[in-house]
Amino acid sequence: MSEEFRRVDGRKPDEMRSYKIKAHVLKNADGSAEIRLGKNWIVAAVYGPKEHFPKFEVLHDRAILNCRYHMTPYSTSERKSPKPSRREIELSKVIRSALEQAVILEEYPEMSIDVFIEVLQADGSTRVASITAAAVALADAGIPMKDLVVGCSAGKINGRIIVDVGEYEDKEGEADLPIAIMPNLRRVVLLQMDGKLTHEEFKKAFDMALKGAYKLYEEQINALKSVIKNMEVLEGEDRE
Amino acid sequence: MSEEFRRVDGRKPDEMRSYKIKAHVLKNADGSAEIRLGKNWIVAAVYGPKEHFPKFEVLHDRAILNCRYHMTPYSTSERKSPKPSRREIELSKVIRSALEQAVILEEYPEMSIDVFIEVLQADGSTRVASITAAAVALADAGIPMKDLVVGCSAGKINGRIIVDVGEYEDKEGEADLPIAIMPNLRRVVLLQMDGKLTHEEFKKAFDMALKGAYKLYEEQINALKSVIKNMEVLEGEDRE
């Protein structure tokens, strides 16, 4: 890849957009987080563990994890109906499936944990940004987890493999590869791909996405640390 | 207001349309009433108090009051879909809220009372006519109430404040003010307004609507009296 190649927003192929994660951003939720990744602005809230309702759905050996990925009507260029689309239903399912790998559901039999993700502004790679925020919200809620979950995407545009696919690249590019991993357990828990990639290109894209994910993992940790720091400050105040 | 001013249907500003309320018009319902106000033709039916279903919704300290305000497809100039519109859902809510002020729900814990209002022909001010009929239907069902509920509207057209807003005036007028009161307790239990009114105009309109409501209250009493008379006649027959 030539050094001169610059993406539509000026990035190098292996360059992430700017990002920022904040934990504990909502007052009412048991846990919450906000992520900004490029112009993506996504909020995740966690309610639970709590009594599951209705009773007949309860699982006796573990908690039920509910997950909703949702885009607000103004989050996209064309106004989106607030009713969940087939795409949103599919993404809710794959995100839930990924988070289920990390959350220790067996600790809360007969209960449920709700994860609500709201995309306030969409700018490409929303699903991996969403799962990254959702994992922080779960940790913020104090839910026991085997590991965090963090996601990043890679793709291909004009024949080049790129990381952290932006909206324009998603629409105009040749392939999109969103992944999410448990960073310490080194397991892939979300993996989708569309477009066309040779096996070789896939390898390159996969590695780039992994690197991106590990960067965002640092940011997740920072976000959670500052919440703990805040708590310590508050506890300190308490002691006075 | 000039004495010569006549409304589109020939009424004076403070003149009600003709009205007639009849109680106990449906055979199956526990209570029912019909109102005609201008060309409005509205039927209200009450079922209950009865066991509430499903069980998990039950309130342990009082009855649940359900209320549906609904327009039939042929009740309006343009055919209305039978599916409840957002407007009908809002009106069902404000009518229920008003009736809840009057009905002594604490007498029937764990039960429910259903109020069904069907607009067969709409001619402006349907919501206040509806609540007026619904209160008579509740009384007809023998449900204990602190007071009746009676409604009337006022509005503004061509700069003049008018009572009992007709369909044309609702569409072409500058403001609409539907109210419902508990006439003996002198409390407002439904109050909405849209359009533009100065505080002064509001005062005038509010007073006009109140006067209209007290007139309709007389008619409510008449309607209930003739049911009681009928019952006495029937009881008389019984005794023979």
Place this chain on the structure above:
Amino acid sequence: MSEEFRRVDGRKPDEMRSYKIKAHVLKNADGSAEIRLGKNWIVAAVYGPKEHFPKFEVLHDRAILNCRYHMTPYSTSERKSPKPSRREIELSKVIRSALEQAVILEEYPEMSIDVFIEVLQADGSTRVASITAAAVALADAGIPMKDLVVGCSAGKINGRIIVDVGEYEDKEGEADLPIAIMPNLRRVVLLQMDGKLTHEEFKKAFDMALKGAYKLYEEQINALKSVIKNMEVLEGEDRE
């Protein structure tokens, strides 16, 4: 009726299309059957008797029979939405009502039996073909029945009474008369008609449809016999 008269597909007025019924065509269902009647291709599956869910709907003196008649999107010339139409809901109801006459529901109080009918290709007279397959599926599931149920249609086109109405005849004809009977109990359990028929024509059409039904009844028996034969063969194998 002149001997020369031939229908659009070359049939005589009292001639059935070719037909074939096969029992036990699906692996998972407790009972199943497939019918081909002309180009009709319809599959019926039975699940049950099984615990009914949700509990509050249970009938304490008999089983609930559920029935769904459904057309797949590619079964008709114009693509059909997979969502059940009003027509499909009506047909599900009349087919269920007919099957309820034959199934001994009292044997399974508090349980339910599901009958699912899927039209894969529609070619006129689908409802009677459906009920004919459904009855075989019920028998294949070992559900106790007073009698089989078998259906056939008659109709009128160009002034002539015909049996086993095809798609073209359904669209272009003057009348359609689908019936279903319990062949041994000699009772009509499904009867619909639309179009115009004099009483005389009705009689003629009804008799033709009856005759057709009795022919299909033979085929139902054959279908069930070969299942039993297969079972015997299997049992034979078992014994070896």
Place this chain on the structure above:
Amino acid sequence: MRGEGFRGLTLSELLTIKQVEKLFSEGRRIDERGFLEFREIEINTNVIEKAFGSARVSLGDTVVVAGVNFELGTPFPDSPDKGILIVEGEVLPTASFGAEAGPPNEYEIELSRVVDRGIRESEMLPLEEYVIKHGEVVYKIFLDFNIINDDGNLIDAANLAAVAALATAKMPDINYVKEHIDELNSINIKEVPKVGVKIRDLPIAVTLGLKNNKFIVDPTFAEEIAVESLITITHTNKGELCSIQLLKGGLTFEQVFEAINIAYEKNIELRSILERNGIKVI
């Protein structure tokens, strides 16, 4: 039929049904009617002034209101030269303890479709005359009806209300609309001069119940539950069958013909009641 399932029946409804069954076995009906006798029928037309046509019909304690609406619409691709008729009925939650608000259930859909078939198959309305522009603009006629109070025999009552509302409707003059075809967008269909609807037939539905191998007509709510079978048979003006629906239970082959004959006789009776109300095919 209705009244079945987990919603159950009120105690008073259950007692009435028991009583109906007891009387049936003695050859009597609860209201002392003859087995082939209708309850009192009241027909009022033009009860909704704002609709193009309307009627209120009561059959004993069963009450139905029907209304007619005309709109401009696009014809179905497979009948480019025909107006569109849409018949929809609902049982309002006012109608009985068990009636529910919400989308129509299968009984309401059957009710609507049986009434629809009678009107459509009898060719009561000359739909082919309701075409403004071939394949593009036609009249769309909505016939909506509602059961206000349900004491059984909803189909016969709804059919009478539907037929009475249609037959007495005033429709927007199609010649006027055709003359203004270039300004269709600015035509308010409600303000087009009106002419009477032309009708070519009057379908009459008669529903029979069967109990202990005897037929009754015009079953009440309790009788509908007490009988073993229910069938609706609709005749045209000329005495042809135009719709049949077995609603419940079964019939022997012979009973099918017996039912048709009874329905034919009663159809003539109902027809004369309509005629007394000025409703007939001219």
Place this chain on the structure above:
Amino acid sequence: MRGEGFRGLTLSELLTIKQVEKLFSEGRRIDERGFLEFREIEINTNVIEKAFGSARVSLGDTVVVAGVNFELGTPFPDSPDKGILIVEGEVLPTASFGAEAGPPNEYEIELSRVVDRGIRESEMLPLEEYVIKHGEVVYKIFLDFNIINDDGNLIDAANLAAVAALATAKMPDINYVKEHIDELNSINIKEVPKVGVKIRDLPIAVTLGLKNNKFIVDPTFAEEIAVESLITITHTNKGELCSIQLLKGGLTFEQVFEAINIAYEKNIELRSILERNGIKVI
């Protein structure tokens, strides 16, 4: 209101409500606010860069986001010379323990419609100027808002967000669209040159709670449940009433006027906060 019914409240919510009630009887509010004092208000506009207009408003712990979208559409047949305004709001499931995903319930519909009425009846937007071609093409303006966190007084917060998003929106230049009317099909509305939205009014909603015959403004979630009555009163720029909604409970005749007067005073206060954020009628 919200929080009622079988979903129930969390224990912490219940305890807060008890505490609110106890303090009310002592003439105090839980956060030591004056009865007629608003919580801190934060208004940020253009928070969604990709929308035509947007705002994030927080009222204490209540947080709302609103966004504005323009599309080309067909006008309603009864107002062929007016743009279309559609206001829809939802309480997101992030907002509270009791908030649910799914189609809007009656409280969300009321919330949307009250905000809608304020904007519509104040004639904030010159809808009659949003016509590309009479009766055929107009602007369709979507104002969507979402409650992200619910600590009560959703209407006032949503109204502020809606008004701020609309007032600061950049809309596609209608003159440009009119000049390209022959190529409407190929116009991408997002790429049309933008101009500021003209506004003619700013409706300000003020919600009051009544407890022990005393009014409070800006009720929290717990206060909304603790008070006996709730009413929203919306004023125009000129001090006219343009929308009233009694949300809960009842008022004496005198209290209606008292509420209106308080709402008027507070409306002026909120108006000056908007003005400080550069949002005003010019």
Place this chain on the structure above:
Amino acid sequence: MRGEGFRGLTLSELLTIKQVEKLFSEGRRIDERGFLEFREIEINTNVIEKAFGSARVSLGDTVVVAGVNFELGTPFPDSPDKGILIVEGEVLPTASFGAEAGPPNEYEIELSRVVDRGIRESEMLPLEEYVIKHGEVVYKIFLDFNIINDDGNLIDAANLAAVAALATAKMPDINYVKEHIDELNSINIKEVPKVGVKIRDLPIAVTLGLKNNKFIVDPTFAEEIAVESLITITHTNKGELCSIQLLKGGLTFEQVFEAINIAYEKNIELRSILERNGIKVI
């Protein structure tokens, strides 16, 4: 995945799952297949004579039917020069004890969308050639499929049925339609002369399960529940990846590549089966 939740599994299903797990630990499969062996595959095309294209595919006891329909439609505003492809699949209630009638659940939506992505991303159909009039009229191709009996590996089976139905479809000749563009309203798309569909690729989906760190292909219903992870990998004719979906569980980084290699090998095998049925890219 499927089979989870409160609907539960039948006793027989549970026993099979237990058995599958026991055998897995012994390195065996319940039907004695090799870990990377497919069940018997049967492909029949043109099974629905009335459709433009159709296929019935069985994969062991899993049975799918797919049908193709062509309609005239309006293109999406953002691709005015492309035909529209709509892929929708449902698991019919006939398919298993747990399958339900009603709108598609999340597993059915995922199934449809994975099949859709394979077809779309491989660019199997030349959608840009299906344009009658730029921005106004295009072909709308419906590919509907239904699971009739569910014994697992629905995606691979549905993908084969979809691809076989599309590849063998006869479509309405677009040149004929273009020549009759002035009479589009009166064209019956079913009666337009037909030509074979041109296809440019054949996407082949291969689903793998992972249990005890070993991959299996073509999992049965019981195996899908018994395995820890499930992934579908779709290849184009040229051996490129065109769709991946991790359906369940997780994989190590290395296992991702192992899975891709296995899927590639099996894709060649399935491709030769299609070719034996006359289905290939020319």
